[in-house]
Amino acid sequence: MALPVASPVRAGIVVTGTEVLTGRVTDRNGPWLAEALRGLGVDVGRIVVVGDRPEDLASALRFQLADHDLVLTTGGLGPTADDLTTAVVAEVQGRALRLDPDLEARIAAIVAGLHAQRGWAPPGAAAAAGIRKQAMVPDDAAVLEPVGTAPGLVVPGPGAPVVVLPGPPSELRPMWTDAVAVPAVRAVLARAVELRQSEVRIWGPPEAELAAALRDHEDTHGPLADAGLEVTTCVRDGELEIVTRYAPDAAAAYAGLLDFLHTRFGAQVFSDDGRRLDDVVAELLLARAATIATAESCTAGLLAGRLADRPGSSAYLLGGFVTYANEAKTAEVGVPAELIERLGAVSREVAQGMAAGARARLGTTVGVGITGVAGPGGGTADKPVGLVHVAVDVEGRVHHRELRLGGTRELIRRRTVVAALHLVRQALQ
The missing domain is CATH 3.90.950.20 (CinA-like)
Structure with missing residues (x-):
């Protein structure tokens, strides 16, 4: 059960890669970014996964840009032909792609260092073509310095900016710190308000008992959504998990809900502070x-x-x-x-x-x-x-x-x- 709560700033995420779409690789970036954004007061409206077809990526971007203040993409920034995210984002945002010679030189130095470290032959013509591809930057975009070999980007609108991030989590996560410092992203985040998230875990009763308890709470205290609480419940390996998101002004309503759950379920509540x-x-x-x-x-x-x-x-x-x-x-x-x-x-x-x-x-x-x-x-x-x-x-x-x-x-x-x-x-x- 999910009950919506209003949030002034919303973000959409587009996860790219046929390997993710087909389940060969599990998406670790979408959930991580959703929690990082929640910590900044930004509500994630949708996470969309698309393969490596440019028309699907363009469609997903337009879909997300239509009703979000910020859009993030992950993946598709490598040197190979199926890495098309930068080109597609530039097209959707109406920006021409141009070679950044300084960025090309920085990527080339990284690639040369990797070749030397691994005992490979010096980079040749194929590597140079891939480096050039990765150094193509949309007009007016901010470059996020590579953590691996792929730079990230913040590409302005006309509407919402698009933050373009690499696929490997080890590259994406440190790059996120640079992304939130870009003025176009800071301007969006400045409108965000604190969005708290609290978790309660219960062991023992069936899910139907929890659903009945929440109905009883609403019968007495009114709809949770009207109190500013977004409540999501799920069963995870027999445990009941209740996740509540709310703005600071709904803290008293959440305290009442928590007290109700403790009264109703007693010692079956084994965690009310996020601990697993x-x-x-x-x-x-x-x-x-x-x-x-x-x-x-x-x-x-x-x-x-x-x-x-x-x-x-x-x-x-x-x-x-x-x-x-x-x-x-x-x-x-x-x-x-x-x-x-x-x-x-x-x-x-x-x-x-x-x-x-x-x-x-x-x-x-x-x-x-x-x-x-x-x-x-x-x-x-x-x-x-x-x-x-x-x-x-x-x-x-x-x-x-x-x-x-x-x-x-x-x-x-x-x-x-x-x-x-x-x-x-x-x-x-």
Whole structure:
């Protein structure tokens, strides 16, 4: 559910590249720019993805320019024939392209340095043609100095300016700092107002309960949109996520909504300050000076990997065991073979044995055991695909959850990791 809130400044983003359009490359620039703009008080109206066809790019640009104060493009600035963004933007903005000799020399120096660094032959005629192409600049455009080999641009209207940025995130993100300093962009940003964004995360209730709660809030307090709140909800691996955007003058309305959510859902609200589950679990471990070890069967190390994704995880994560085979459960974490034979590997008792064994072998405060049937095969009538047992042992106190999950093998394994982290969180709390 999304409820619109007025914003005086809007931006549109055009992401280019057939590789992005077809899903071979995931777009990381559009969401990053949307959040960067939100931090500057600019609301992103649309993100459009187009391939490397010039007519599609021109159409997308005109579509975005029609009702936005600022338009950004990403990608299509390289030296090859399919890199056409600069030429198309110049055409749409009614600007002639001209060679900038000084820019050409600067790009040539960068390219020569890369060739020397990589042990390649000095740049030849083909490289020179590509450099010349990248040094073509629309009339009256501001040049953003290359981070790689491609310069960016800010191309004025007649209407909204277009900020032209490279595709690689490692080049785009540092270049953004220069882009917002260009006078044409600063003039747009000067009209922006603060646009706050707050996040609440809930674990436990179904999405329908959240929808009913928000309806009840509106029945009592009036429409959220009338209060200046734009509320978006989604389900992410079983977690309910409520993201609210609002201007400063709607802060009291948001405080009322937050208080309502806490009253309605109580301890099921595990984060109301933007922290994600990984941060909450890490901070609980650090606050107790606790350490953790894992023993995983169907998730095969995914939980340990997710714990390790967070910087500083060595302060609490001591290690993990991938005990996929029954023999590994016995040899690595000491689950009795007789127990596995009698109850089966996918059982509460084996998960508890894995958690206790991981904790004992590595001497940690917390041990986690996971065993289940991720599918698509291997299920039985008694133990179907999607049955998973998760156990958390905190200094001998054992917590257990039986999960009945649906979906693909990937989804079952991912949802299991989320459920395991929540069980760790609840056990530590």
